[in-house]
Amino acid sequence: MAAPLSSVSKTSAERLPFNTTSFQKKTRSKLISIPGTRPSVQNGQLLVSTGVTSLDYLLGGGLAVGTVLLIEEDRYDSYSRMILKYFLAEGVVCQHELFVAAAQDNPDDIIQELPAPILDDVAIHKPVEQPRLPCEPPDNLDAMNIAWRYQNLPKVQSALASSSRFGHYYDVSKTMEPEIRQAAKFHRFYLPEHLAQPSTTHSPMLESYSALLKSLQEVIHKEGFDLAAPMSKSRNILRVGLHSLGSTLWGDDLSCHDNPKHRHALTTFLYGLRALMRSSLSVAVVTVPSHLIQDRALMGSITRLCDNAIALESFKGSERETNPLYKDYHGLLHVHQVPHLNCLASQLPDHKDLAFKLKRKQFSIERLHLPPDLSETVSRVSRGELAGATSACGSGTSGTKHLDF
Amino acid sequence: MLTELLQGIEAGGFLVIQDSCSYSGRHLLKSFINAALNRAEVVHVLGFDVSEEELKDGLRTSDTQRLHIHSAYTDPLGWTERPAFTVHQFRLEDLTDLVKQTPHPKPATLIIDSLSWILRHVTPPAVCKTLHQLRKGGAVRAVIGLLHADMHQRGTVGSVCHLATSLIAVAPGAKGDEAVAKITKRSKFRKVMQDEEIFSLNGDFTVTIHSKRSNPEQNWNDAEEEQVDPTAELTFNLRLSDSELEAKKKLMLPFVFSKEKLATLSQPAFLK
Amino acid sequence: MFTELNSILNASPDSFTQGEFILVSDRQSDASFLIHHFLSFYLRARCRVCFLGLVQSFCHYNAVGQRLGVSLTQAKEKGQLIFLEGLKESLSILIPHENNTEHQAMNFLRDPAVGLRSLYEFVRSGLTGSGSSEEGAEEWGPPVLLVDDLSVLLSLGVGTGAVLDFSHYCRATACSQLQGNMVMLVRCNGDEEEDGDEGSEWLLKGLSHQCSLALHVQGLPTGYCKDIHGQVEVCWRMRQGDGQHTQKKLFQYKVHDKGASFFARGTSSAVL
Incomplete structure (x- = not known):
């Protein structure tokens, strides 16, 4: 289940009957707060940040724990990959655990490309210093001369303190420092390393997806993310990033053929993924190269099997790149689906026409607005240019009739 | 033409009633059953789509000896131990046995509700072959089948209707109770007659014809609106010399x- | 339970038509709020409910049920509600381990070509209930089957014909044999496909032929609006012998926290 805040603390067997209101007082004992999460203001869902603050806002405050976010990749997989990296970087900063699966690039490479967080309250883990010999005077170059009262206070914390903020900003021109990166626990699944096992069932799921699902379940069980697992002192969130599912490198022909043979491989996998997410403290981001999938009905099924769904459409390579109207943006963003878990109505964003721009320190998503038309000359169109234009008014016959005035 | 068909189908005839989601042809099918019972004919009904009670609802059940309903509704695929009639029994031998179980001097009329159910499980060539054999053989006098045209590919519908001697395609009419029937009938000498009628069904499943369109082609011409030429009468020139x-x-x-x-x-x- | 919808459908927990097959469908919108309505409606009517919750967890249905005034956990404990949590049961089949107990009902995940017979067996045992009645066990009303939703079965590789057979058998058991009701949700994509015999459009047509009441939920034809979430078309397919008219009515709706309001077109409070 997408964990509502109070049930994190109780197993299903000992859950008290619900109150009629969804308001949960903070004074309930046994409430465990997990760093990097916050409850939703709408329905008490436990939310995590995607790493992109404007995307959090669009999704209703953040990604609910136990749900799946589908990102339909842009044509060259530049921005969708960026969002995946933001998501994983956010996990590192919040000290969540990561699970990265890819068929094309080594997950280690993906982790090394994570953007550097712009933080002032996260300390970098310094290597433990050699213990000094007691005879050496404890003087160092940093002896304070003016603020000597604070001399004996402990220095910068040696452990990586988790940031208490929800949602951080990242500098895409720099990669995350290795010290911060290595502090996070990271599980990987790289398809070429897994031997293909022949499937024993006639299930429509491919071996690659079965192996991935099995590996994910093992991690969830072993690391204690199961909701049914006995309560320990500290719970954490597992962030699952699955890159480019449905592409040919996973063995799927969904993106190749109009009528794919493995029509239901990815949808069956997504069903299993949803089952895993609902029963554990994890959240998944899946990217799919939807621009290669010809069957719109199948894309619809894939979207419905995920809880959140957004699609990125970048201007690169299209005629819009040079269009002065779109010069402020890198592409369009479409929100296809927003979940309504534990409540009746979903909160779709107000505006449907959204555009995004990847700036150095922020991935901004805003409502597309066209700049005013400030062209200085209004040119008169001569007869020759009109010949190409089709007539808008009147006849249903040929468009070669044109008006001379 | 609808009333003529209701009065009787010729021996060896095969009538298909085509319907869609928006208008169910089952009531018209029941009119045919009632009409056949009124003519003291023996009627066998293969019921797949709806239950026996629903089929019997509204029919003249006073002469139960002449109306035999073989309900395949509860278990058409044989999932329970004792299926009454399964879809796999739609073969000439089994059907002939079924009809012969109830001996009567006159050959019976076979009603199939619906052909679509059978076509989902038996390949169209096999279904067509069985229907053809039924017509040619002597066990049944005539066959009337209900076909949901929107449930199959156009080719399948076309192939089954190709075998039919008469075809009635029903669609909802303009007003609430009324429906439109497009009738095609092939007579013995390969002459094809077509008609379109507006009808409605009464409580006892008798049919009331409201109007006849003797020339359906004319209707289609009227349906096209005349192209109004907006440049006809203008007080200014649209073109320059x-x-x-x-x-x-x-x-x-x-x-x-x-x-x-x-x-x-x-x-x-x-x-x- | 939405009171306005009850008055539109002329039903209340104390009196509702029995033997009905209610088909809920949506196109590019989400009609699951209607499933929550029917779930709370039939639980309030003290019917025995068998719910196949294939797409969401039990907690989700429970949480929404709380807002609508019913407690699914209590109903399950009392034996009024039989709940199949599809997601949870599927994991043991999708990721096979040695000593896993698998739920027979989800067998189709292992081999979708086999069909939904075991799922039907589960439904049948859920609807007819255990043979032995315990001391002090409560008597429940007519059995009701709710499915959320059928389209996910298509996504898992089950053939459309198999899903139609499954719904046929469920209808034969729930509606005809046990005189209970059945509510099923089908989700379609945007455009209507032409001519085909696969896919959710074809499934929708097949189910429309079987159903007695259909609720089609769609987005507004004029585009996205924050205050009106969409429109619902209610179609009654009357089966009585007194003439055949498929009555249709169109409403617009808005879903809010504890229910949904339905109003005639253009009379939304946001507009007036």
């Missing part, structure tokens, strides 16, 4: 600067 175009090009606009203007302006009369 060539001389007018030339004149327009040559026209000097007041504030456009040109050599002639300059020459005019530099005339001594203006400089003062």
Whole structure:
């Protein structure tokens, strides 16, 4: 289940009957707060940040724990990959655990490309210093001369303190420092390393997806993310990033053929993924190269099997790149689906026409607005240019009739 | 033509009633059953789509000896231990046995509700072959089948209807109770007659014909609206003639600067 | 339970038509709020409910049920509600381990070509209930089957014909044999496909032929609006012998926290 805040603390067997209101007082004992999460203001869902603050806002405050976010990749997989990296970087900063699966690039490479967080309250883990010999005077170059009262206070914390903020900003021109990166626990699944096992069932799921699902379940069980697992002192969130599912490198022909043979491989996998997410403290981001999938009905099924769904459409390579109207943006963003878990109505964003721009320190998503038309000359169109234009008014016959005035 | 068909189908005939989601042809099918019972014929019904109670609802069940309903509704695929009739029994031998179980001097009329159910599980060629054999054989006199046209590919519907001697395609009419029936009938001499009628069904499943359209082609012409020509009566010209175009090009606009203007302006009369 | 919808459908927990097959469908919108309505409606009517919750967890249905005034956990404990949590049961089949107990009902995940017979067996045992009645066990009303939703079965590789057979058998058991009701949700994509015999459009047509009441939920034809979430078309397919008219009515709706309001077109409070 997408964990509502109070049930994190109780197993299903000992859950008290619900109150009629969804308001949960903070004074309930046994409430465990997990760093990097916050409850939703709408329905008490436990939310995590995607790493992109404007995307959090669009999704209703953040990604609910136990749900799946589908990102339909842009044509060259530049921005969708960026969002995946933001998501994983956010996990590192919040000290969540990561699970990265890819068929094309080594997950280690993906982790090394994570953007550097712009933080002032996260300390970098310094290597433990050699213990000094007691005879050496404890003087160092940093002896304070003016603020000597604070001399004996402990220095910068040696452990990586988790940031208490929800949602951080990242500098895409720099990669995350290795010290911060290595502090996070990271599980990987790289398809070429897994031997293909022949499937024993006639299930429509491919071996690659079965192996991935099995590996994910093992991690969830072993690391204690199961909701049914006995309560320990500290719970954490597992962030699952699955890159480019449905592409040919996973063995799927969904993106190749109009009528794919493995029509239901990815949808069956997504069903299993949803089952895993609902029963554990994890959240998944899946990217799919939807621009290669010809069957719109199948894309619809894939979207419905995920809880959140957004699609990125970048201007690169299209005629819009040079269009002065779109010069402020890198592409369009479409929100296809927003979940309504534990409540009746979903909160779709107000505006449907959204555009995004990847700036150095922020991935901004805003409502597309066209700049005013400030062209200085209004040119008169001569007869020759009109010949190409089709007539808008009147006849249903040929468009070669044109008006001379 | 609808009333003629209701009065009787010729021996060896195969009537298909085609319907869709928006209008169910089952009630018309029941009219045919009632009409056959009224003529003291023996009727066998293969019921797949709806239950026996629903089929019997509204039929003349006073002569139960002549109406035999073989309900395959509860278990058409044999999932329970004792299926009454399964879809796999739709073969000439089994059907002949079924009809012969109830001995009667006259050959029976076989009603199939619905052919679509059978076509989902038995391949269309096999179904067509069985239907053809039924017609040619002597066990049944005539076959009437209900077909949901929107449930199959066009080719399948076409192939089954190709075997039919008469075809009634029903669709909802303009007003609430009424429906439109497009009837095609192939007579013995390969002559094809077509008709379109508006009808409605009464409580006892008798049919009331409201109007007949003797010439359905005319109807289609009327349906096309006449193209109204907006340029018919205008008080201005939409087009310029060539001389007018030339004149327009040559026209000097007041504030456009040109050599002639300059020459005019530099005339001594203006400089003062 | 939405009171306005009850008055539109002329039903209340104390009196509702029995033997009905209610088909809920949506196109590019989400009609699951209607499933929550029917779930709370039939639980309030003290019917025995068998719910196949294939797409969401039990907690989700429970949480929404709380807002609508019913407690699913209590109903399950009392034996009024039989709940199949599809997601949870599927994991043991999708990721096979040695000593896993698999739920027979989800067998189709292992081999979708086999069909939904075991799922039907589960439904049948859920609807007819255990043979032995315990001391002090409560008597429940007519059994009701709710499915959320059928389209996910298509996504898992089950053939459309198999899903139609499953719904046929469920209808034969729930509606005809046990005189209970059945509510099923089908989700379609945007455009209507032409001619085909696969996919959710074809499934929708097949189910429309079987159903007695259909609720089609769609987005507004004029585009996205924050205050009106969409429109619902209610179609009654009357089966009585007193003439055949498929009555249709169109409403617009808005879903809010504790229910949904339905109003005639253009009379939304946001507009007036």
